[in-house]
Amino acid sequence: MSLCVPTFTDPLLAPIADKVVAGEPLSLADGVTLYASRDLHGIGRLANHVRETLHGNKAFFNRNRHINYTNVCALSCKFCSFYRKRGEDGAYEMPVEQVVETALKARDAGATEVHVVGGLHPWLKFDYYTDMLSGIRAACPDLHIKAFTAIEIIHFSRIARLSIEGVLTALRDAGLGSLPGGGAEIFDDRVHDEVFKGKVRSDKWFEVHRTAHSLGIYSNATMLYGHVETVPERVGHLIKLRELQAHSLATAPAAFNCMVPLSFIPDQSELGHLPGPTGLTDLKTLAIARLMLNNIPHIKAFWIMQGIGLSQVALDWGCDDLDGTVVWYDITKREGDRGTTHQELHVTDIQRLIREAGRTPVERDTLYREIVRHAESALALS
Numbered sequence: 001m002s003l004c005v006p007t008f009t010d011p012l013l014a015p016i017a018d019k020v021v022a023g024e025p026l027s028l029a030d031g032v033t034l035y036a037s038r039d040l041h042g043i044g045r046l047a048n049h050v051r052e053t054l055h056g057n058k059a060f061f062n063r064n065r066h067i068n069y070t071n072v073c074a075l076s077c078k079f080c081s082f083y084r085k086r087g088e089d090g091a092y093e094m095p096v097e098q099v100v101e102t103a104l105k106a107r108d109a110g111a112t113e114v115h116v117v118g119g120l121h122p123w124l125k126f127d128y129y130t131d132m133l134s135g136i137r138a139a140c141p142d143l144h145i146k147a148f149t150a151i152e153i154i155h156f157s158r159i160a161r162l163s164i165e166g167v168l169t170a171l172r173d174a175g176l177g178s179l180p181g182g183g184a185e186i187f188d189d190r191v192h193d194e195v196f197k198g199k200v201r202s203d204k205w206f207e208v209h210r211t212a213h214s215l216g217i218y219s220n221a222t223m224l225y226g227h228v229e230t231v232p233e234r235v236g237h238l239i240k241l242r243e244l245q246a247h248s249l250a251t252a253p254a255a256f257n258c259m260v261p262l263s264f265i266p267d268q269s270e271l272g273h274l275p276g277p278t279g280l281t282d283l284k285t286l287a288i289a290r291l292m293l294n295n296i297p298h299i300k301a302f303w304i305m306q307g308i309g310l311s312q313v314a315l316d317w318g319c320d321d322l323d324g325t326v327v328w329y330d331i332t333k334r335e336g337d338r339g340t341t342h343q344e345l346h347v348t349d350i351q352r353l354i355r356e357a358g359r360t361p362v363e364r365d366t367l368y369r370e371i372v373r374h375a376e377s378a379l380a381l382s
């Protein structure tokens, strides 16, 4: 590595830094040591060292729009404030035409991606999802469709009576471009049984992503942290992601593009009595994700879950991506009941935030290819 290796006030970090510089994977014990350390700036500098080695001064963003097609869900995960039961106040499901119309509006506003996820609707047929994809594909042939978490894919395999490979192939043929990383939560049976028991266990999440990679479909990974999990469970989650990534890189035509640590927001969920993670836990987790995941290229500070201010700081703590314009996001509202689903950052605001953090804003597409716009069209779209 050509960049200066940082120094530490905590001597326990020095051997970890040696491993990082040598490109060796960190162990569970290393991850736990990082979380326990009071040398917060040392951890940040080490994560920044990796981030700058990989991406220099670039900070990525994209023009995207999230579409949450329904909040009706057969499950009731304790950490979730999004789901409603059918007929309940606030429950909704978008007709396919509305989803397509929303995608068209996004395309017309300059978006390169739609991010489409929803609840596990008990009555919608599999055709609804393939029609949605083919409708978007026909209306906006150049728009990348990133859609459906692993748990939705499992749900489709049940309602369509198809294998996971069969579902993914049908969705890809209808227009699916890549998978988002949601539904991972924490890969641990104890945590699973305590807060999202109705969901499939982690082996199924991995099966979906492993199969997607084998079919050439790229995906992202997430971790919902700061609720009932312990630090070793958090670090174990990261190691499991790293192991699948190693497998995919060695055997498959696609792999994880990006890891998105998601800060748990307790408001309105059944876990509303919990305090939620602090800013320091957020920063440490983002930095430790960068350090543990030496084979996943990008770490994202998703500004909706981390907050705009902390995401800006996170660009020095291992993160190289802020996500995008988003526009509408129904799954989490940072301000709880007072919040609105209209959560949008304009491109000029994202660029300003990145520049103020001393980084160079780089627009990317979903697969992290850089997008260069001519000045005139960039002005029209900002």
Ligand code: SF4
Binding pocket: 073, 074, 075, 076, 077, 080, 081, 082, 083, 118, 119, 120, 151, 199
């Ligand atoms: S987290 Fe997903 S699966 Fe669980 S209740 Fe919420 S929408 Fe449903």
